[in-house]
Amino acid sequence: MCWLASLFNLWNYRPFVLLAVQRSVDALGYATDFQKDGEIVKFAVEHCGYALQFASEEITKDREIVLAAVKSKGCSLEFASEELKSDREIVMEAVKQNGWALENASEESRNDRKIVMLAVEQYGKVLEFASDELKNDREIVMTAVKRDYQARMYASEELAVDREVVLTAVKQSGCYFKLAFAQ
Template identity: 35%
Template sequence: MASFDDLFRNRDKGPVFQVRVSTLGSPLGTLTAYGEWRVQGLKEAVKAKWNWSEHRQRLFFGDLELCDVLLQANRHPDRSYSEELWDLLDHPRDGDVVDLNLLSRTAEQEQFLAALSPMLADGDVSELVQNAPAEVRGDRYCMLAVVAWNYNYPDLQFASEELRADREFILQCVTIYARCLWCIGEHLVGDRAFMEEAIRRSPFALEYATDDLKNEEALVRLALKGTPSALSAAAPRFRDMKELVLQCVTKRGYALREMSDRMKSDREVVLAAVRECPQAIEYASPDLRADPEVNVLLKAGNL
């Protein structure tokens, strides 16, 4: 097993700073950190020094829990989970002293997370989640871990009723994996305010919106800000708008296959798609596939 120094040291890079850890208001001890650091490395260091398992630990910076799953679930394009927290993680300063509070998960939660972790994306966790005690199925972190570690969104049906009715919890799930809307957000996919926030957090949420919302230009443009490929999920009329189509195929040429026939016959659109993905020529109109200029450029490799 790696020593504590091996886990939390990089003497050749970055600053040296102290991490003071307390539990229930009483000092536990101090870690010396070298260079950049991440939550997982910190948890490994706490485990190595004080023998708290990673799944038992709840580390807090102020009122924000330091946890990879929660950091992932709380990503937001318009605001940081905590600017101070990200600055702390990404840009520690020499001589800094960081104060963290350490709390313990319950034994049942620790056991559940320890069983869930090694399954990763390949394991069937349905039975594990279904048979978990109420304090696990009602715990936000444990249920988000099911999504973040396993992408087993259908198993959220076993989360507590309180969590499944919590709009913020559903948004956190969507932030990790938009397909969660199929399982626990199906009653909200026609709610414009909810879907606007869902799309802001994950543009792929547009795919699960109701048809009337997929036909709303403001929501489509919001999704396109996140990823050009979201155009494929929009109402058909948007796949005939040259401005939006160019924005999409320039980044994802293969998406030409999902555009309107008029766009597949547009020279500028087709050339933009083929520049990004030469195989996209397959989806161009017959006239453009046979166009001598296009074929000369393809053969010359100038696209």
């Protein structure tokens, strides 16, 4: 489809681009003239948030479009402007959709207890991306370890060897017992 569209110059034809982005997120990558068109990009990210990667820099600063993208695919937060990676509502929506979105959130967001808790409730290992302060928060660490025993390796030094944390990890994986007490 791509070579044919290029041959007939269809990437400059709005109705074709709308149809193409509906079928494939990658289509926006070929439609360079429309990467700064808010309507086209919003349409694309509503179908698949990852289309945000092809948007112009100006569009990645558009709160409404980025919010639509992260609601579709939380990890599309990676392609948002730095400013919007600090926007609490956007980060909450991203993490709600996919806890791994925490990896691309701002430092400020990684220190937000509610955001981090929402992330570790889904995937314990995302504790890796939490602030040092929250890696030392017993409730957050316990929630993460209950979800995935390996999250213990991202806890603060103090909590990583805490009896309750270690026992919770052992309950999650019996084979972890030997490793836990070797430390």
